[in-house]
Amino acid sequence: MPLPDAKGGVSMQHAPARLLVVDDIEVNRELLVRRARRLGHESGTAEDGLDALAQLRAAPWDLVLLDITMPRMDGYETLRQIKADSALAHIPVIMVSAIDEIDSVVRCLELGADDYVTKPFNPVLLQARIEAALAKKRLADQRQAVLDALERELTLARRIQRGFLPLALPQVAGWSLAAHFEPARHVGGDFYDVVPLADGRLGLAIADVCDKGVGAALYMALFRTLVRSQLSNAPPGAPAGPLLSQSLAFVNDYIAREHGRDNMFATLFVAVLEPATGALAYANLGHDAPVLRGAAGGLRRLPPGAPACGLMPGLRPAVEAVAIAPGESLLMFTDGVTECRGAEGEFGEARLLAMLALDAATASDLAGALRTALSVHAGDCAAHDDLTVLCLMREA
Incomplete structure (x- = not known):
């Protein structure tokens, strides 16, 4: 995941992350995609929750920027289904919505959202929230990789012990x-x-x-x-x-x-x-x-x-x-x-x-x-x- 250096450029300390922008309004999607690319990340878009879930299940993603008010499936239901799916629940989700009511923020956090940013968003604040969420995911991924390696070692040890x-x-x-x-x-x-x-x-x-x-x-x-x-x-x-x-x-x-x-x-x-x-x-x-x-x-x-x-x-x-x-x-x-x-x-x-x-x-x-x-x-x-x-x- 690239990080801004002291001159405002991109440091390739980490590989680019893949961000999925979910919003039914094209101009909002384009704005978030440009922001993601300026931060050095790859991005894709979805027009609503159903489209987002299909893309999340088809390819690996590192972060979801999710709107709330959308046709067919809104952000609340999309978030609920993401967190209910064991294959997707590890992906951090930042809600980016024009709804600034505290009840909406609380509801999203209770459903498992990692953060909540209101529109129109502050670019610096959005960058900080994105990088914080990705850093948290990176640590979780490293921890899971260690656990998976340990599981493989223990499975091998069990097979060897059975051989005794x-x-x-x-x-x-x-x-x-x-x-x-x-x-x-x-x-x-x-x-x-x-x-x-x-x-x-x-x-x-x-x-x-x-x-x-x-x-x-x-x-x-x-x-x-x-x-x-x-x-x-x-x-x-x-x-x-x-x-x-x-x-x-x-x-x-x-x-x-x-x-x-x-x-x-x-x-x-x-x-x-x-x-x-x-x-x-x-x-x-x-x-x-x-x-x-x-x-x-x-x-x-x-x-x-x-x-x-x-x-x-x-x-x-x-x-x-x-x-x-x-x-x-x-x-x-x-x-x-x-x-x-x-x-x-x-x-x-x-x-x-x-x-x-x-x-x-x-x-x-x-x-x-x-x-x-x-x-x-x-x-x-x-x-x-x-x-x-x-x-x-x-x-x-």
């Missing part, structure tokens, strides 16, 4: 697996993983990194990579207990020593499953206790046996063992599930445990029912925390 999660869960004879991941923001700090080991066993992991957003997502990628690399590189036949203990000790010490200044940590539940027998060795580092549902419907929790991972070096997590019998299932989840907020408050553990009473034939059925229940509970409420579920079920 399994594209498809392994198919294991006699078992079914299902998962659901829903970040509270574009990216989140939760993750789940299912890692096939070289000897046919499965590594299972679910975690919740402290905090939310981009910082948590970066550490999510680090935690997930460390856990996966430790499990996937395990030698065939390595005893599950020492494997888990050593792997998680390494992850904990790396985070605590190399990144302790960031005070980042994660709650982790990591397990090794022997599909043939149903034997499950696990370590719970500060994570919400998964729920093991027996074939007869009884519930057993697998509570934490160590603090969260990454808090302090030297942590050696305890490893426990259970057996998953035919017809039994294991539900692993993050606290975003129980703390999911809706109009009635939090979803809560009681409602989660009640979901396990459903007669779900597969892990996918159970995860799907839980996802639906959470969605209904949340309604229109904004997500409060990342939400992750990993479900394992042994066929009866």
Whole structure:
């Protein structure tokens, strides 16, 4: 947008703006067009509101100089429609009218006009109003450009983070697996993983990194990579207990020593499953206790046996063992599930445990029912925390 320099000329500090002059009287249009051109701006004209709206929707404009008294559609209705249209509402509108009554000024400002100039207008005053409106729009455009760039970056980050999660869960004879991941923001700090080991066993992991957003997502990628690399590189036949203990000790010490200044940590539940027998060795580092549902419907929790991972070096997590019998299932989840907020408050553990009473034939059925229940509970409420579920079920 050009600005007058000290000698009255035009400084091309900014590109010329495009002004649309809307007036039913030709001499008024010509006068405003000449004024706009003297200021270094491009201009176009419209004879009434209908013509103006058509031109505004057909090409980009930076400012509208709008008369009030016009045939077919007056300035009030034109202004109302401009501001009601999301594609046009950002364009500043200056009313230029012979009506100098305060009621008209107030009405236009209430409808969204940026300014009001009466005819016959003072050229210096009109110039000041035009430049002020364009400066305001330029700042708004710059802000929107930054927001659009940020949105693109976050969309890319979300796509990359999705790539850290399994594209498809392994198919294991006699078992079914299902998962659901829903970040509270574009990216989140939760993750789940299912890692096939070289000897046919499965590594299972679910975690919740402290905090939310981009910082948590970066550490999510680090935690997930460390856990996966430790499990996937395990030698065939390595005893599950020492494997888990050593792997998680390494992850904990790396985070605590190399990144302790960031005070980042994660709650982790990591397990090794022997599909043939149903034997499950696990370590719970500060994570919400998964729920093991027996074939007869009884519930057993697998509570934490160590603090969260990454808090302090030297942590050696305890490893426990259970057996998953035919017809039994294991539900692993993050606290975003129980703390999911809706109009009635939090979803809560009681409602989660009640979901396990459903007669779900597969892990996918159970995860799907839980996802639906959470969605209904949340309604229109904004997500409060990342939400992750990993479900394992042994066929009866």
